[in-house]
Amino acid sequence: AQKVTQAQTEISVVEKEDVTLDCVYETRDTTYYLFWYKQPPSGELVFLIRRNSFDEQNEISGRYSWNFQKSTSSFNFTITASQVVDSAVYFCALNNAGGTSYGKLTFGQGTILTVHP
Amino acid sequence: EAQVTQNPRYLITVTGKKLTVTCSQNMNHEYMSWYRQDPGLGLRQIYYSMNVEVTDKGDVPEGYKVSRKEKRNFPLILESPSPNQTSLYFCASSLTAPYQPQHFGDGTRLSIL
Numbered sequence: 001a002q003k004v005t006q007a008q009t010e011i012s013v014v015e016k017e018d019v020t021l022d023c024v025y026e027t028r029d030t031t032y033y034l035f036w037y038k039q040p041p042s043g044e045l046v047f048l049i050r051r052n053s054f055d056e057q058n059e060i061s062g063r064y065s066w067n068f069q070k071s072t073s074s075f076n077f078t079i080t081a082s083q084v085v086d087s088a089v090y091f092c093a094l095n096n097a098g099g100t101s102y103g104k105l106t107f108g109q110g111t112i113l114t115v116h117p
Numbered sequence: 118e119a120q121v122t123q124n125p126r127y128l129i130t131v132t133g134k135k136l137t138v139t140c141s142q143n144m145n146h147e148y149m150s151w152y153r154q155d156p157g158l159g160l161r162q163i164y165y166s167m168n169v170e171v172t173d174k175g176d177v178p179e180g181y182k183v184s185r186k187e188k189r190n191f192p193l194i195l196e197s198p199s200p201n202q203t204s205l206y207f208c209a210s211s212l213t214a215p216y217q218p219q220h221f222g223d224g225t226r227l228s229i230l
Binding site for chain 2: 006009033035037043044045047050052091093095097102103104105106107108109110
């Protein structure tokens with residue numbers, strides 16, 4: 001079984017604050033992929049990043065950074081110096097590439113981020 | 118333009134009246150899937166298809182059917198819709214598998230009265 005938990009339902013910050021979105025996952029497989037997707041108020045779903053289970057190197061892309069820690073089964077997402085345009089629902093997702101459920105993609109409940117000017 | 122197209126975008130209908138939501142992609146993708154999005158529950162996978170004529174259940178398949186007769190199309194069928202199927206539905210595709218980034222359609226908002 002695979003499961004993704006995003007315990008933060010809603011986060012509200014003021015522009016320029018840093019914010020971290022938490023993602024905790026459960027899987028019995030050793031080969032898996034983790035993702036973050038963004039859903040802005042316009043409603044479309046946009047891919048942000050993918051990490052595989054063999055690569056724990058953290059990644060930075062502009063104001064976005066991701067911290068993958070297998071020891072705590074977490075894949076957290078940090079936005080530095082947040083901006084109003086970062087306001088969106090953010091989803092974490094998991095695919096067990098090596099297991100019997102390899103065709104499934106499991107999403108978390110989503111975190112609604114609101115950045116106030 | 119590479120895209121996943123869903124139709125209709127909005128639909129209000131009544132309990133028990135069969136409906137089909139179409140999904141078509143023009144990227145020659147093998148993997149396609151359907152999700153429903155509900156407040157507090159996130160996105161939940163309904164069905165997925167690894168290729169033509171290959172479909173399998175996701176986490177919430179009850180009350181839904183799918184077919185994959187052609188690579189580009191993956192319709193979602195509600196044979197006897199009920200109010201608990203009122204939701205926002207997304208179709209998605211990727212080149213070969215779910216471990217690749219998904220391309221999502223714009224969503225279909227279904228209201229079943």
